Amino acid sequence: MKYLALAIFSLLVFTSCSNSADNSTASRFYDDGRARPVVAISSVIDSTTYDLPWSLSEEITYLIKNQLSNNKNLFLSSTEVMDESLTNTDNPFDVNINWMKDRFDNSEFLVFLELLNHNELKKENISNLEMSMRVRIVDVRAKEPKVILQECIEDNYYIAKGSIKEDYQNVIWGSAEYSNSRMGLAHKQLAKQISERISDYIALSKSR
Secondary structure, eight states, X not given: OHHHHHXXXXXHHHHHHHHHHHGGGGGSBOTTSOBOOEEEEOOOEEOOOOOOSSOHHHHHHHHHHHHHHTOTTOEEOOHHHHHHHOOXXXXXXXXXXXXGTTTSTTOSEEEEEEEXXXXXXXXXXXXXXXXXXXXXXXXXXXXXXXXXXXXXXXXXXXXXXXXXXXXXXXXXXXXXXXHTSHHHHXXXXXXXXXXXXXXXXXXXXXXX
């Protein structure tokens, strides 16, 4: 029953996130008529082996999209549509990005994310959750796609006492307790940092 509830919650939050982006259609343009940059974000690639009862990819993708959906300077297109356009042979972080040309209709910027590290380090009474995310933003407005940002964003979440990995068999993503748990807060912090980075670089590129 617990995993069934988790599956239902995951479906609901992703539907909610998708609807949030869809509902922003009225905000496709600024009040003065200028078009907002259209941004497509793929689901986070989870390259870690961190064991949890839910998907880290789904959780962090949701958090980042939720942050960006509240950004009035961006217009988010559907993550689901973008994911469906990717094949098993596509490597978003490959040197060759020509395959991205004309693949994602109406999008101006493509965002790819890969969770590289999610590891808890303990020393005496201090716990430290180390996380790192690889971020690539591709500008597809011109004839040839162009990478405007590629970097690894690292974040650390320190806890003075105890372990950051609480009883997450019961305190799962989507529960009232998880939102304010150590791991829940750590993931929110990471998502906020990544979202701000994405927004800043797209705004800079759009202004040129």
